[in-house]
Amino acid sequence: MAERSPGFRFAVHGLGSLVLAFLLLPIFAVVPASLNYGSFIRLPPEVWSTRWYARFFADREWLTSLVTSFEVAAIATAVSALLGTAGALGLTRIGGRLRAALTGLILAPMIVPVIVTAVSLYYVGRYWGMTGTVPGLAMAHVLMCLPFVVLNVGVSLRALDPSWLRAAEGLGASPARVFATVTLPTILPGLFGGAVFSLITSFDEVVLSIFIAGVQAKTLPVKMWEVVRLEFTPILSVASTLLIGLTVLLFVLFRLAAARARVAGVGP
Amino acid sequence: MLTATMRRHLISAALLAPVVGFLAVVFMLPLGVLLKLSFTAPAGPLSTYADILGGWLYTRVFWNTLVLAVMVTAITILAGYPTAHMLTRLKGLTLTLAVYGVLFPLWISVLIRTFAWILLLEKNGPINRLLVGAGILDAPAAFLFSNTGVAIGMVHVLLPYAILPIYANMLRVDARLLQASDGLGASPLATFRRVYLPLTMPGVAAGAVLVFLLALGFFITPALLGGANSMTVAMLIETLVNERLAWPLAGAASFLLLAAILVLLAVASRFVKLGAALEVR
Structure with a gap:
């Protein structure tokens, strides 16, 4: 095409680089913002200080919300991994329309606007005793995490040659043994990918959480949501910076692991 | 047995x-x-739907949501297309880093990304200071609490969903077709318009549908960057539930939104492989 024209090349690469900068740079604006001295955020700060970090770690409410986030994410990830792996294995065993319908059902929470799911769960959750509890919020998060587990394990399962299963059975292995020695090792990369995406999805989730969390299950994003509607204090930038740091760490670890094993890449 | x-x-x-x-x-x-x-309002089973479709306040919210979604879809596709093309021209470490640059924002909570935009777009924020300092603006602009701010934030959140399906599609284009067009004497513009663009259209369509569907349900970004001046259907539903406790109305608004999305999805899935679009992420 016009690749030979240096002007065209320059234009495409220039525009593309600008878009990448637009995607990445604004996120990191919260880092200098967290280092303000004053109680109003100024970018860049006039006086630099780490005192808002000290405030954050001295504040019981912020710390509790951080711990709650970890609890909810751990439960949501474990439940999603179990339900999702079983589901992905089940989906490969059935055919045609039923399979398409069930896949649609599992992916539906990604298509239905989260606000609609959140409001409907908020309504029934009050009668079920689901709102304001850590397990209740985790169950809501499972809705958003399941698709990632099912998709990733599903991709790994494509690499599973059915003749291996028959060979293992023919050699006298019990169904449990076949699963442990043939199926599980094959789907492990997909399961790992799905679990990491579940963890991140739960940790980042805001809309379901602000409806279901109540007072008792306030995660970090819920606490941030409450504060950001009142004031733009540097402590919000501290919370954001900490979450970004954690995410960068997970992202790098995940990419390193993915480069070693063939982790299926369905998900962000 | x-x-x-x-x-x-x-x-x-x-x-x-x-x-x-x-x-x-x-x-x-x-x-x-x-x-x-949604059918249990005292005024009759369909009264909630009539209220929402007939009230100018509610229809204005639906209209604003639609306008925002169209605007954001157009911008993400226009910015995403050349970016995806750039990715196809990169190799090795540069390619890896650029792809990570597109994927990484998806890992960051929408709340944090939106908060960052509040800091940047504020009246006394760095963007306004830069624009005024450079003489582009006479006085700081009110990006926040307007559709402009909401659109900027939404484009930022949704761009990867436009770039990735287009990129996946571009990778599947057979380079020999472009060479053939070149060799047969077509101008670069003609090759782009008559060969490359039609071949990459499925990716553009998938990206556009995905961005548009997600944009219709947006809540956090418009609530924080737009406020009451830029109300979306999702914000309306939240207000009906939390402030007015009008559950039947909230239910009706929810299902009108959902119906619009399902109809669009049904129509789109006849032309676009959305499953493939989801898998490139």
Whole structure:
């Protein structure tokens, strides 16, 4: 095409680089913002200080919300991994329309606007005793995490040659043994990918959480949501910076692991 | 005595029952309850739907949501297309880093990304200071609490969903077709318009549908960057529930939004492979 024209090349690469900068740079604006001295955020700060970090770690409410986030994410990830792996294995065993319908059902929470799911769960959750509890919020998060587990394990399962299963059975292995020695090792990369995406999805989730969390299950994003509607204090930038740091760490670890094993890449 | 086939079916059912049961109780049932609720207004079963479709305040919110979604879809596709093309021209470490640059924002909470934009777009924020300092603006512009701010934030959140399907599509284009067009004497512009663009259209369509569907349901970004001046349907639903406790109305608004999305999805899935678009992420 016009690749030979240096002007065209320059234009495409220039525009593309600008878009990448637009995607990445604004996120990191919260880092200098967290280092303000004053109680109003100024970018860049006039006086630099780490005192808002000290405030954050001295504040019981912020710390509790951080711990709650970890609890909810751990439960949501474990439940999603179990339900999702079983589901992905089940989906490969059935055919045609039923399979398409069930896949649609599992992916539906990604298509239905989260606000609609959140409001409907908020309504029934009050009668079920689901709102304001850590397990209740985790169950809501499972809705958003399941698709990632099912998709990733599903991709790994494509690499599973059915003749291996028959060979293992023919050699006298019990169904449990076949699963442990043939199926599980094959789907492990997909399961790992799905679990990491579940963890991140739960940790980042805001809309379901602000409806279901109540007072008792306030995660970090819920606490941030409450504060950001009142004031733009540097402590919000501290919370954001900490979450970004954690995410960068997970992202790098995940990419390193993915480069070693063939982790299926369905998900962000 | 169980036959082998029966045993096979039984195992499949046992594997699928937990996830299907979970979704039936935690997803389908609550949606069903909300749908039923939308028909329980004292003024009659369909009065909520009539209220929303007939009230100028509500239709204005739906209209604003639509305008925002169209605007954001257009911008993400226009910015995403050349970016995706750039990715196809990169190699090695540069390519890896650039692809990570597109994927990484998806890992960051929408709340944090939106908060960052508040800091940047504020009246006394760095962007306004830069624009005024450079003489582009006479006085700081009010980006926040307007559709401009909401559109900037939404484009930022949704751009990767436009770039990735287009990029995946561009990778599948056979380079020999472009060479053939070149060799047969077509100008670069003609080759782009008559060969490359049509071949990459499925990716553009998939990206556009995905961005548009997600944009219709946006809540956090418009609520924080737009406020009451840029109300979306999702914000309307939240207000109806939390401030007015008008559950039947909230249910009706929810299902009108959902119906619009399902109709669009049904129409789009006849032309676009959305499953493939989801898998490139």
